[in-house]
Amino acid sequence: xxxxxxxxxxxxxxxxxxxxxxxxxxxxxxxxxxxxxxxxxxxxxxxxxxxxxxxxxxxxxxxxxxxxxxxxxxxxxxxxxxxxxxxxxxxxxxxxxxxxxxxxxxxxxxxxxxxxxxxxxxxxxxxxxxxxxxxxxxxxxxxxxxxxxxxxxxxxxxxxxxxxxxxxxxxxxxxxxxxxxxxxxxxxxxxxxxxxxxxxxxxxxxxxxxxxxxxxxxxxxxxxxxxxxxxxxxxxxxxxxxxxxxxxxxxxxxxxxxxxxxxxxxxxxxxxxxxxxxxxxxxxxxxxxxxxxxxxxxxxxxxxxxxxxxxxxxxxxxxxxxxxxxxxxxxxxxxxxxxxxxxxxxxxxxxxxxxxxxxxxxxxxxxxxxxxxxxxxxxxxxxxxxxxxxxxxxxxxxxxxxxxxxxxxxxxxxxxxxxxxxxxxxxxxxxxxxxxxxxxxxxxxxxx
Numbered sequence: 001x002x003x004x005x006x007x008x009x010x011x012x013x014x015x016x017x018x019x020x021x022x023x024x025x026x027x028x029x030x031x032x033x034x035x036x037x038x039x040x041x042x043x044x045x046x047x048x049x050x051x052x053x054x055x056x057x058x059x060x061x062x063x064x065x066x067x068x069x070x071x072x073x074x075x076x077x078x079x080x081x082x083x084x085x086x087x088x089x090x091x092x093x094x095x096x097x098x099x100x101x102x103x104x105x106x107x108x109x110x111x112x113x114x115x116x117x118x119x120x121x122x123x124x125x126x127x128x129x130x131x132x133x134x135x136x137x138x139x140x141x142x143x144x145x146x147x148x149x150x151x152x153x154x155x156x157x158x159x160x161x162x163x164x165x166x167x168x169x170x171x172x173x174x175x176x177x178x179x180x181x182x183x184x185x186x187x188x189x190x191x192x193x194x195x196x197x198x199x200x201x202x203x204x205x206x207x208x209x210x211x212x213x214x215x216x217x218x219x220x221x222x223x224x225x226x227x228x229x230x231x232x233x234x235x236x237x238x239x240x241x242x243x244x245x246x247x248x249x250x251x252x253x254x255x256x257x258x259x260x261x262x263x264x265x266x267x268x269x270x271x272x273x274x275x276x277x278x279x280x281x282x283x284x285x286x287x288x289x290x291x292x293x294x295x296x297x298x299x300x301x302x303x304x305x306x307x308x309x310x311x312x313x314x315x316x317x318x319x320x321x322x323x324x325x326x327x328x329x330x331x332x333x334x335x336x337x338x339x340x341x342x343x344x345x346x347x348x349x350x351x352x353x354x355x356x357x358x359x360x361x362x363x364x365x366x367x368x369x370x371x372x373x374x375x376x377x378x379x380x381x382x383x384x385x386x387x388x389x390x391x392x393x394x395x396x397x398x399x400x401x402x403x404x405x406x407x408x409x410x411x412x413x414x415x416x417x418x419x420x421x422x423x424x425x426x427x428x429x430x431x432x433x434x435x436x437x438x439x440x441x442x443x444x445x446x447x448x
Contacts, residue, residue, distance in 0.1 A: 001035035003028055005045070012043025014067070019047040019074065022066075029056050034114065039064040039121060048074025052109035052117075052152075060121025060163060068106050068126035068147070075104035075147045091133075091140055091195075091309075098145055100176065100203055100227025100258060107150045116159040117150070123165050125149045127194055130169035138309035139193045139218075146170035146196070152178055154233070160186050167191065171198040172217070177233030181208040188215040192249050198223050199246075204233035204261060210241045221246040221276075223254040226261035226288050235262040235288070242269050248276040249305050250312055255290055256283035257324070257390055259331065263288065269296040277305045278312040279343065282333055284321040285390060289331040296339040303346050304381035313387040313396070316343035316373065318350040319408075321362045322391040330354050332362045340370045346377050348418075350386045351440075352397070353407035361409040361438065368413045373402060375420040384427075400424070401433040409438040416443040 003025040006012070010021035022045065025037045034055025039045060041063030048069040052058060060066060069075070106125060109115050117123075125147070132142035149168040152158060153176040164187040165172050172188050175181060183200060190197040199215040202208050203225040215221040222244070224236045246252035252273040255263050273279045279300035282290055302314040312318075317338060323330045333353075353363040377383060384400040397404055402418040405411065418431070425431065432442040 001029070001032060002038050003035060004038045004040065006040060010045055012045050014044035014046060016046065017069065017074070018045040019050065022047055022050055026050065026053055026056060026058070030054060039066060041121065049077060049105050050107050052107060052112065052115050054112040055114045057116040057118055060119035060123070062120040064119070064121035065124055066121070067124040070126065070129050072104070075106060077105070098227070098258070099229035100225065101229040102145050102148055102151060104147045105151050106147055109155050110153040113156040115152070115155050116161065117163055118159070118161040120162055121164070123149060123163060125166070125168035127167040127169040127191060127197070137193065137306035138195065139191065140195055141169060148172070148174045150174065152176065154178070156180055160184070162186060164189060168197045169194065170196050171201050173200045174203060175201065175205050176203045176230045178205045179207055181205060183210045183213060185212045187213070188217060190217045192216065192218045194218045201225055202236055202239060203227050204230045204236060205239070206234070206237045208239040211243055213244045215244065216247040218249040220250045220254040221248045221252045223251070224263055224266065225256065225258040226263065227258045228260045231260060235264060236266070237264055239266045241267070241271065244271045246271060246273045246276065249310055251278035251281040252276045253279070254281045254283060257285040259284050259286040259288040261288045263290045264292045266293045268294070269298070271298050273298065273300045276302050277310055277314060278302060278318060279316040279345070281312070281315070281318045282320065282336070284331055284333055285324040285328070287329045287331050290333045290336065292335050294337045294339065295341060298341045300341065300343045300345065304379040304383050307381060307387070311387055311389050313385055314346035314383065315348070315350045315386060316345040319363060319366060320350065320352045320388060321354055322352065322388060322393065323354060323356070324390060325392050330362060334365045336365070337367045337369065338371050342372050344374045344376060346379060346383055347386065348373065348375065348402040348404060351405040351408045351411060352388060355407050355436070357407070361407055363408040364410045366408070366411040368416050371413070371416045373418045375402060375418070375424050377421065377424060399430070399433050400428050401430055402428070403432045403434065403442055405434045405437050405440050407436050408440060411437070411440045413441050413443045418443055
């Protein structure tokens with residue numbers, strides 16, 4: 001059965017607050033056993049927090065826009081006082097520790113099953129109303145954490161299909177403890193300057209398929225997390241990402257840095273990464289492990305962004321396992337494959353394990369098979385370093401190398417090649433800078 005929100009009092013003039021009307025339509029749909037809640041096209045509906053229900057599809061017709069309210073109090077749960085805006089003591093690029101538990105929401109679902117958001121319409125997070133300090137390369141949020149566009153916790157059988165998600169001021173699709181998830185053909189179009197506006201964040205999720213999506217974000221495009229606040233839901237497990245196009249001012253594909261549980265059995269293939277600060281980044285900073293992961297058939301293009309404002313230094317592939325704090329119990333990265341990957345980058349590949357591991361290296365069993373790297377330099381930023389943030393130790397390793405490796409074991413390069421643009425090969429004192437490693441093989445360097 002279809003429930004048209006206009007029949008429940010929605011106006012859709014881009015000014016009126018339609019939160020109540022939309023919520024009444026959702027609640028009536030769920031009360032009748034499920035169906036479709038329709039947002040007709042050609043109108044702009046302004047709303048605050050909306051609670052999705054089981055067996056309910058929120059469908060936005062072509063030309064329909066659901067836009068976040070200008071009033072911060074509209075995103076607070078009913079009966080809860082809207083928290084005062086909390087400005088961080090330090091900018092997010094210096095410290096962005098986050099438990100994964102927001103206090104306000106736009107679209108919200110918890111303890112549900114059979115939830116869908118579909119259609120060729122647009123959901124707009126009204127990012128501008130959350131702006132803080134700005135410069136030409138970065139927009140800091142006025143507070144932290146801000147309102148995620150979709151926050152979905154403990155949802156079984158979740159579907160996001162075709163819809164466009166835009167202008168999120170914080171994590172766009174944050175899924176916590178969700179199982180059996182299909183995200184198919186969506187577009188995420190965020191600012192390339194707005195801090196913390198991740199694209200898709202599977203957090204302690206299992207059996208997830210992300211297919212055919214286009215994502216543009218200032219922060220990480222697709223990022224797997226195991227946050228401290230949701231340990232009851234278990235690891236990130238059994239996930240496939242395929243046929244996506246990704247653009248990021250941070251990392252296009254990332255694991256972490258919130259990594260309190262294990263990431264395993266994850267496949268990423270047939271994707272194109274362009275105009276990004278990092279391509280693939282495994283950033284283990286906590287006690288969880290990363291294991292049984294394959295990246296295949298991927299093209300990566302990275303370039304430097306402002307190093308003062310964004311983590312990363314144009315590394316096409318970065319595999320790091322470092323303690324977040326001196327007392328951290330750090331996990332392991334093992335059994336990871338990079339197959340048939342073509343990189344054009346302003347920096348080389350980074351591998352860096354924990355120097356304090358006593359028994360053995362905590363990065364091991366890494367295979368690079370058919371990986372080509374073309375080094376070039378065109379951006380305004382000088383480069384010549386690798387970024388290790390966040391960690392309590394040194395934040396960077398000063399080098400221009402095709403490969404910089406420390407404290408790793410059994411990293412094999414098979415049928416790989418490195419090509420440097422004229423002038424770059426001469427600028428590298430050590431094209432393959434490998435120390436304190438065991439059985440790390442390197443490919444040959446060729447000049448273009």
